[in-house]
Amino acid sequence: MRAPFQVLIILYKKENNNFLYATFYRSSMPIWQFISGGGENDEAPIQTVIRELKEETSVSVTKKDILKLDSMCTIPVVNITGKYTWGEKVYVVPEYSFAIKADNFNIKLSNEHKTFKWLKYNEAMEILKYDSNKTALWELNEKLTKEAV
Secondary structure, X not given: OEEEEEEEEEEEEEEOOEEEEEEEEEOOOOOEEOEEEXXXXXXXXHHHHXXXXXXXXXXXXXXXXXXXXXXXXEEEHHHXXXXXXXXXXXOEEEEEXXXXXXXXXXXXXXXXXXXXXXXXXXXXXXXXXXXXXXXXXXXXXXXXXXXXX
């Protein structure tokens, strides 16, 4: 059964003194976004990150590879599953944001995405569809450039 939350996953790497962010083009609609997905059964969000990343990119990570971001939002349930999956009184579910350093990843896309590209911060901000993706990217970029994560 689907759990009542979503995760957002930003893959990043540093090349030639620039941070780059993997941005994905969905197969089901003409939008650019980061990896996202919902929890299953009794999964914790961090477990969902590990599973969703593997499903959508064929990349395996462990908990120690994952940076939890402070950014989060709520998403209308009907935008996720098309119905009131968790009952008539559950209108929104949280989306938690995470980041993973992806220097040596060999990304192989699932059928959820047509393509992806590594973009600099400003380029990614221009094409991302959802505000939640932009907010999480802003936070990650600030952390990377100011804190040397």
